[in-house]
Amino acid sequence: MTQQYRTPTGGHITRDTALSFEFEGTLIEGYAGDTLASALLSNGVHHVTTSIKFGRPRGIAAAGSEDPNGLIQITTPIPEPMQLATTVELAPGLSAHGIPGQGTLPTEPDPARYDTAHLHVDLLVIGAGPAGLNAALEAARAGARVALVDEQPLPGGYLLSTPCMIGGANSTEWIAQTAAELAARAVIHLQRTTVFGLYDDGLALAVERRTDHRGSDAAPDSLRQRIWRIRAIRTIVATGAHERPIVFADNDRPGILLAGSARTFLNRFGVRVGDSVTVFTTNDSAYSSAFDLHDAGVHVGAIIDSRLVIGTEWIEGAKIRGIPLHSGSVVTGTSGDNRLTSITLRRFNGTSFGTAESYEADTLLVSGGWNPAVHLYSQAGGMLRYDERLGAFVPHREVDAADVAASRSGTTFVPHREVDALRRPLPRSHEKFVPHTGVDGLAIAGSAAGKFGLREALDSSHKAVREALVDLRLAHSPSRPPEVEEDRDHTPGAVLWFVPSDDPHKLTTHFVDMQRDATVADIAHAISAGLRSVEHVKRYTTIGTAHDQGKTSGTVASGIVAEISGEKMSSLGTTRFRPPYTPVAFAALAGRARGHLFDPVRVTAIHDWHIAHGAEFEDVGQWKRPRYYPRNGEDMHAAVKRETIAARNAVGILDGSTLGKIDVQGPDAAEFLDRIYTNIMSTLKIGSIRYGVMCGVDGMVIDDGTVLRTEEDRFLVYTTTGGAARVLDWLEEWLQTEWPELRVYLSSATEHLVTFPVVGPRSRAVIGELFPDLDASNEAFPFMTWRDTKLANIPVRIARVSFSGELAYEVSVLSWYGLELWTRLIETGAKHGITPYGTEAMHVLRAEKGYPIVGQDTDGTVTPQDLGMSWVVSKKKLDFIGKRSFDRAANRDDTRRQLVGLLPDDPTKLIPEGSQLVTIESLDHATVPITMDGFVTSSYDSHALGSTFALALLVGGSTRLGEKINAVVNGELLPATITNHVLFDQEGVRRDG
Amino acid sequence: MQLIDCPWCGCREEIEFSYGGQAHIPYPDNPAELNDTQWAHYVFFRSNPKGVCAERWVHSAGCRRWFNALRDTCTYHFIETYRIGESPSFTSASLFPVTESQVSVPTEAGDRKTQ
Numbered sequence A: 001m002t003q004q005y006r007t008p009t010g011g012h013i014t015r016d017t018a019l020s021f022e023f024e025g026t027l028i029e030g031y032a033g034d035t036l037a038s039a040l041l042s043n044g045v046h047h048v049t050t051s052i053k054f055g056r057p058r059g060i061a062a063a064g065s066e067d068p069n070g071l072i073q074i075t076t077p078i079p080e081p082m083q084l085a086t087t088v089e090l091a092p093g094l095s096a097h098g099i100p101g102q103g104t105l106p107t108e109p110d111p112a113r114y115d116t117a118h119l120h121v122d123l124l125v126i127g128a129g130p131a132g133l134n135a136a137l138e139a140a141r142a143g144a145r146v147a148l149v150d151e152q153p154l155p156g157g158y159l160l161s162t163p164c165m166i167g168g169a170n171s172t173e174w175i176a177q178t179a180a181e182l183a184a185r186a187v188i189h190l191q192r193t194t195v196f197g198l199y200d201d202g203l204a205l206a207v208e209r210r211t212d213h214r215g216s217d218a219a220p221d222s223l224r225q226r227i228w229r230i231r232a233i234r235t236i237v238a239t240g241a242h243e244r245p246i247v248f249a250d251n252d253r254p255g256i257l258l259a260g261s262a263r264t265f266l267n268r269f270g271v272r273v274g275d276s277v278t279v280f281t282t283n284d285s286a287y288s289s290a291f292d293l294h295d296a297g298v299h300v301g302a303i304i305d306s307r308l309v310i311g312t313e314w315i316e317g318a319k320i321r322g323i324p325l326h327s328g329s330v331v332t333g334t335s336g337d338n339r340l341t342s343i344t345l346r347r348f349n350g351t352s353f354g355t356a357e358s359y360e361a362d363t364l365l366v367s368g369g370w371n372p373a374v375h376l377y378s379q380a381g382g383m384l385r386y387d388e389r390l391g392a393f394v395p396h397r398e399v400d401a402a403d404v405a406a407s408r409s410g411t412t413f414v415p416h417r418e419v420d421a422l423r424r425p426l427p428r429s430h431e432k433f434v435p436h437t438g439v440d441g442l443a444i445a446g447s448a449a450g451k452f453g454l455r456e457a458l459d460s461s462h463k464a465v466r467e468a469l470v471d472l473r474l475a476h477s478p479s480r481p482p483e484v485e486e487d488r489d490h491t492p493g494a495v496l497w498f499v500p501s502d503d504p505h506k507l508t509t510h511f512v513d514m515q516r517d518a519t520v521a522d523i524a525h526a527i528s529a530g531l532r533s534v535e536h537v538k539r540y541t542t543i544g545t546a547h548d549q550g551k552t553s554g555t556v557a558s559g560i561v562a563e564i565s566g567e568k569m570s571s572l573g574t575t576r577f578r579p580p581y582t583p584v585a586f587a588a589l590a591g592r593a594r595g596h597l598f599d600p601v602r603v604t605a606i607h608d609w610h611i612a613h614g615a616e617f618e619d620v621g622q623w624k625r626p627r628y629y630p631r632n633g634e635d636m637h638a639a640v641k642r643e644t645i646a647a648r649n650a651v652g653i654l655d656g657s658t659l660g661k662i663d664v665q666g667p668d669a670a671e672f673l674d675r676i677y678t679n680i681m682s683t684l685k686i687g688s689i690r691y692g693v694m695c696g697v698d699g700m701v702i703d704d705g706t707v708l709r710t711e712e713d714r715f716l717v718y719t720t721t722g723g724a725a726r727v728l729d730w731l732e733e734w735l736q737t738e739w740p741e742l743r744v745y746l747s748s749a750t751e752h753l754v755t756f757p758v759v760g761p762r763s764r765a766v767i768g769e770l771f772p773d774l775d776a777s778n779e780a781f782p783f784m785t786w787r788d789t790k791l792a793n794i795p796v797r798i799a800r801v802s803f804s805g806e807l808a809y810e811v812s813v814l815s816w817y818g819l820e821l822w823t824r825l826i827e828t829g830a831k832h833g834i835t836p837y838g839t840e841a842m843h844v845l846r847a848e849k850g851y852p853i854v855g856q857d858t859d860g861t862v863t864p865q866d867l868g869m870s871w872v873v874s875k876k877k878l879d880f881i882g883k884r885s886f887d888r889a890a891n892r893d894d895t896r897r898q899l900v901g902l903l904p905d906d907p908t909k910l911i912p913e914g915s916q917l918v919t920i921e922s923l924d925h926a927t928v929p930i931t932m933d934g935f936v937t938s939s940y941d942s943h944a945l946g947s948t949f950a951l952a953l954l955v956g957g958s959t960r961l962g963e964k965i966n967a968v969v970n971g972e973l974l975p976a977t978i979t980n981h982v983l984f985d986q987e988g989v990r991r992d993g
Numbered sequence B: 001m002q003l004i005d006c007p008w009c010g011c012r013e014e015i016e017f018s019y020g021g022q023a024h025i026p027y028p029d030n031p032a033e034l035n036d037t038q039w040a041h042y043v044f045f046r047s048n049p050k051g052v053c054a055e056r057w058v059h060s061a062g063c064r065r066w067f068n069a070l071r072d073t074c075t076y077h078f079i080e081t082y083r084i085g086e087s088p089s090f091t092s093a094s095l096f097p098v099t100e101s102q103v104s105v106p107t108e109a110g111d112r113k114t115q
C-alpha cells in the first residue's frame, strides 16, 4: 500500500524514515513517529478487529489510550497480547494482528529485563501538555526539584494535535524551547512514561517504556520497562481530557471515531481519516476538527449538531467552507459492512424526531463533549462533582481549597526534602487535628481540571504551581504563563448521552462500551432488574471493565443510568477510579523480583556441603533446609527410613542452624524470661538448659524452645525456625511498652551460630573422640546441661538436649567455623556410621516422641495443657503472660481438643495430614453435618513403630486413649486407635544413652 | 504506601513497619483478681472506632522500636506518632477506653508502668 491518506507535509512524523510492518499478514508502510493506528489509517485501514461478543467489525475509534476498540496482539519483535494500536509506536520488525477482546500469552520466556527506580522530588508534574510543561518550567525556574512525566513519545500533549501560537512562538517551537530549558535546569523529564497510580503521601507509580519504540533494533535482553516509584512533596495532575462519544444506533462501525482524535491523526501524524467525512457533535470543539480536515482537502459532507443555538463564528466557518450544517439534528443510524458507507440523520427536539435523511460518508466524527482525565486525582482520594455545563465529573473545588489549607498547616503533608536530610519532618505537636479530606499536596490543572480553553488551562497551571511553590517554601519571582490568544467564547455544549430512538430495552446496537459489547439495552435491563447504583450497573453490564477501564464509556454510562432511572447525575455519581490508569505488565511490576530473587533465600553456613551431598531441599520460611539426602536413587521414603534408623540405632547429624536464637542480656533478664515463659527461668543455673513454652495473653502457645543460661545476666533463647522474627518483636513489645523498667537487651543471634544435633546411641562416642577435653559421660555432662570446649582453637558449645528422644549432643560454633565443625563431625563419626538426616527424618523422630511443632500441631487455639505439657506451666509464679487465661472456664473445658497419637488399624495406610476425625462407623446414610471430633496434624511412616502413625488434635483426647476413631480419607473411613501422643520410648530411657 | 513517622527515625516507608493492635490497653496490675469477664475484656475486647484510633506500631525493619500512633480509620492516614510513655497532642476520651477490666486506669496518656 502507499499511504494514500498521508498529507504531503505537516505532523510530527519523519517522512524520511519509512518503516515496514506487518498487519494481519500484509506488509504495510508507515513512518517513524507513527503509532500502529496512524500508520494503518494512513493506508486507509480502519477495520482492525471484531468484537468480543457479537463479532461485529470494529475500527480505530480514538487516537490514544482511551480507544475502546483497537486491540491487537503483537507477534514480533516481542510477543505481547492486549495492546492498543493507538499506543503502540511503529518500530522496526513490528508484526501484529487484531484480537477480539482476548489475546494469547506468549509461550516462550521473556528475555527482557525490568527494574524499578526511586525518585524523590519537590514537585511531580503528570502530563507534558501545555499546562504540565508550564508548571514544570515555572517550578524549575523557582529552584524546585521537578519531575515531568508524560505517556506520549513526545511532549506537547494537546499542542501536538492543535498547532497554535504560544509564548510568541508557534507551538512546536515553544515545546522544543521549553523542553530544552527543562533539560538545562535538570528537570527529570520522562516521556513514554505513564503514571498509572497515585497513592498516599505523594507516591506515584509510573511505568517507562524504554525500548519498544526501537523494535527489533533493541537487544532482546534490553532493560525494556522500568517502574518509577516517585515520592513528591507536591503533585500537579495535568493529564488532559478525553473526548466523549454519543451513543446512537450502530455507532460502532469502522470509520466512526472521535472528532478530536481525527484532528490528532491529521495534525500530529499527517493522516486524513477518510475521503468523505460527516461530523456529529453536541459542542463547539468538533468544528475545529471539521475545518482542519476540510482545509487539508478532505470532503466534509455535513456537520450535524444537536443544538439549535450555535455560535456565529462556527456557522460562518462552515458557510465559508461550504459545509452544510444541520442544527437541532442527530444521527439515528449508520450502515456499511466493514466500513461506514452512510448515515441517517433526523431533526430531534429532545422528544420527537423529524423525517430521516441519509448521507453517504466513509467517516463519521463524533463529539459528545469532553471528560477531564480525573482518574489519578480520584485514585488519590480526590472528590469529584458533576458539572452540568460540561456534562462531566470534575474535581470538587471546595475540597481542593480545604486540602491546600490542611497541607499548609502541616497536618497531612510530609516534606520529603527534610526527610532526606534525616531531620524530623514535622513539628510533633499541632494546634488541632484537621480532618483529612483525601488529597495530599495534590493540585489538578489544565483540561484535567475542566479548563478546556488554552488560556484558562495555562492560568490554572500557573495558579497550581504558585501554590505548590508556597508549600515548598521556595521564593519565586513574579512570573506569568506564556501569552496565547483569548479563548473563544464557547456556546455551551449540549449534554446528550444517547439518541433515544426507541424503548431503551430495545436499543441493542446503541453501544456504550464497545470493548464489552454492552449497550443501552443492557443498562435498561440492569435498571429493570432493580439496580440503581452505577457501581452495581457497571458490574451487571460489565461496562468499564475492559482494558480501557471505561475511559470513554464510564461517564456516558452514568448519564444513561441517570436518564433511564430518572435519578439526578449529581446524586448518582460515577464509578470509583482505581489504579492502574492503563494496563501494566506483570513483568514490569515484578521487576527484578523474579526467579531466585523473588524472595530472599536464606541458607546455612554449610549449604554448599548439602548440595554437594545430593540433599533435596525444602523451604522453611525463607530458609532452604535439607529435607533428605537420597543415596543411590533412593526415593524420599527410603532415604527417610535409612536416616531414622541411623539416628535410632547408630548416629545421625542434622543441620539445625535455622532455629531462631535470641541473646537476652541484662540485670533483669531472668525476671523478664519469668514473665514471658510459662515456666520458671530465673532458677536455671549457669550451665543448665530448660525447655520453655511462650503463650499469648490468651494462654495459647505461640512458640517453644530451649533456654540456656550462659551467664548470671545472660540467656540464649532458642525459638522455632519460623518464629524467630515474630518472637523477637513480641519480646520487644513487652519490654518496650509494658516493662520499660526492666534492664534487658535483646539481639538476634540466629545467623551468628550454627547448631548441629549429633543424635543417637553412638553420639557419645563421636563427641568423646572429637572433643577429648570434654567428659561426655552422663554423670559429668547430664541431660539438659551445656558445656564449653574447643575444636583446635575454635570455641565450641555443646548442649545435651534432644528433639528425638535419643542421646544427643547439639554442637554450636560461630557460623564462620560451621563447615569445619560439620566436616570434622562427619569424619569422626564415619566409623560409627554417622548419617546426615534432613527435616523429614527429624519430623518422624520428634513425632514418634510426641514433640509438637508450633504452627503444625498447634494453630493458635492450643494451650500447653492441650499438648499434654501441664508440667511446663508453673504453679508457683504469681503471674506470667497467659497465666490468667488458664483459669478461664473455656480453657478448663473437658471438650477442648488435645494432642493424641493415632495408630491406623492398617499399619501400611498413611492418614493424610489435615484429615478430619469422626466417630460414625459409616459415611453411608450419615446425617450431615457430621460431627467432627478433631483432625490430624502430623502423619508419618515409622520404622521404629513398624507402622504408620499420626498426631492429632482430638476433642477430649486425653480421656479417650485406647478408643477407636475414624479418619475421613477421600470419602472413606480409615479406622485407627487413639494412643498417648508419645508413641515411642514412653519411659524416656534412651535419652541418656 | 504511606510514610510513617517513626518517633526515632523519622518518616519511612510503611512496609518497614508492623501493626501491633490498639494502644493504651495496659496489662492489668493483678490479673488474678479479675473475674473472667473482666479478663476477657482485657484480652479480647477492642473498641474498633470509626475515626481516630490509637494504635501500637513497631519499626520492624528499622530501629525495632515500638511506638504509638493516632490513625484515622476512615482514611488510614496517620495523624501523629509518639513515643511510648508520651502523650499525643491530639486527645480524645475515645482514645483511652476505660473498660471494666481496667482496675487501674492510666493516669496519663502513656502506658502503665512507663514512669
Ligand SMILES: [Zn+2]
Pocket: B006, B007, B008, B009, B010, B059, B062, B063, B064, B065
Ligand atoms: Zn525507627
